[in-house]
Amino acid sequence: MLLNRAQLLTSPAANTVFTTVLTRGPVNRPEIARITGLSSAAVTKAVKPMIEAGYLEEMPQQERTAEGAGRPAHPLSVRADREFFVGVKVTADELIGVVTDLRAEVRAAHRIPLSGRGVEQVVGGIAELVRQVAGEYAAHTHHIGVSVSGDVDRPGGVVRYSPFLGWRDVPLVRLVADVTGATVTVENDVKALTIAEQWFGEGVGADSFALATVGVGIGCALVVNGRLVPGGYGVAGEIGHIPVAAGDGPDCHCGGRGCVEAIASEEAIVARAREAAGDPALDMAGAIDRAHGGDAAVRAVFAEAGQAIGLGLAAMVNLVGPERVVVSGEGLAAYDLFEEQIRAAFTRQAFGAAARCPLVVRPLPWEEWARGAAAVSIQSLFAA
């Protein structure tokens, strides 16, 4: 029975129907069929187990319209409080957790420091954070989403490689499930954020969009033809490794040269700012201070970083043609120091009509990243 229910919930039609009700609801079955292009029978078949499981509910009957005269038209709505989801974002020194409802609205948030980056410490920390953040929602919380930067095998539930944690091939889903008893998903953090945008944010209704993040790394996730781009070999969206200065740029840790990340990551900016300022102890906050204080050499470092980011964004837009680009990430703390260069380089390098693609700049606090992890968990209920 459970298996059967799960199969009915996780079909392409179920996925489409759920997102339609989520974003357009309350909406009745004939409208769902019209919006999605699914047959009435397919809509009815997809809806039934979702109502039985309590994820959707029928609202009181609407007045009959001329269009639907004589036929009942119970609009459907997502039951936001049917179930709650914990999302956890793992950073280098703390864990950020949120509880969301079925609409991915954040109901509670909590952070705990990480005592170390070992697998046991992180898994123990996640279990502790889940206990603390779930609180009053604990009885109705059975799903946990975790997001980590790096190479993540979501179907396999494995963190294949996380440079900043120093992890290789860690079966995180199994480990967290063992200590929490919950159903767990794990996803790359930028992809998770993108799924949250796709299902619940800027990406709703867009056939294509991109989310780029600027900070410790320069990352990007892409939705094309309505779906996240997975990469044939697990690699996609590596905007940080577009070689914008292959001839005269700095070497990159990836083995390439002149990559966006080698010029504009936090580490690269700090290294170049130290050199520019002649101060080997300078950190990012200090570099920002110096630039704000008018240090021309350090300002130039940020300007070059902005130019590299703008060129990388333009190269991505020229290739993939997203309808819009959201730019975010912790690096936006210094955004005033390179926004002008990002936009100027983007505009100059975007090809023809691609220059019309809007760059939407949005600082996203860590809690939004944690919400992304919860969104993946919600999505896993319905997406095949």
Add this chain to the structure above:
Amino acid sequence: MLLNRAQLLTSPAANTVFTTVLTRGPVNRPEIARITGLSSAAVTKAVKPMIEAGYLEEMPQQERTAEGAGRPAHPLSVRADREFFVGVKVTADELIGVVTDLRAEVRAAHRIPLSGRGVEQVVGGIAELVRQVAGEYAAHTHHIGVSVSGDVDRPGGVVRYSPFLGWRDVPLVRLVADVTGATVTVENDVKALTIAEQWFGEGVGADSFALATVGVGIGCALVVNGRLVPGGYGVAGEIGHIPVAAGDGPDCHCGGRGCVEAIASEEAIVARAREAAGDPALDMAGAIDRAHGGDAAVRAVFAEAGQAIGLGLAAMVNLVGPERVVVSGEGLAAYDLFEEQIRAAFTRQAFGAAARCPLVVRPLPWEEWARGAAAVSIQSLFAA
């Protein structure tokens, strides 16, 4: 009746069913349902008008297997000679035409020179070429596909901008239909070639792949999540305008700097070879001769072009993650002069597992491009 038939033929299910029979046939309905994930009812509904219209045929009944015991299992096959299609590729100085069957197999080919690039001359030339190439197939040829480089609005049937023809907003579909009486499609030439690969070539069964062309321009078309990437603003696949040498590279006609095309297009190579050789009259053939003759300065021009192409391919693979890349185009005449640099730059710059993406190098004669135009015409029968 005709409208109804057309609607039934051009649905997402029809598209899927036809390509399945095309690539896997002979295949029976239950197998089609299994392969495509469509319901039996949807398969039956999609197949019926295709059989009635003669595009599919039922083969003699197979022996009954244990699995299908007691149920008839008429395998379906594409009737290749049900109808024929003319494909025309427009180049700067000649028109190349082919006749293909419903499987996109070339049955006849012909070329005629263009007396000029004016709209009237090209349209008149296409009409003449269609008459000559259709020959014995004329009675069963009602569809013409035309492909042109540049910005093409396929749904609108308009060549929005073709730099080498000097055209803007030419309603080519209507003009060619007026003089031929056929149903006409027009598509960008690289996209047309990619559709041929997707339906009938390297791309069959691949969820993602890329086709890059090297020559007068550096172009690319992408299939991601099973569909051609259209670009939110009509721009996508512009691998030629990835800035790989934004700091120290040459200006590009697009307004950017250090673009792949500004280093590796035929025009760029010739300009740089002229300078290197001190011979302002040098053409491409002459540059290739000099390089083959051992002229180190001219060889370096080709090497730099190869490096730029390899970096552009790596940037594209890092971003989009195709399962494979086909590299083609008239520029491959000089391929021995830059293959090594293409592969070396690609390997160095590809990020992690993306380096496993195979680069399949294939010279494609103009007739293959014309076949691409015919493939678009075939696809337009079934794709919504």
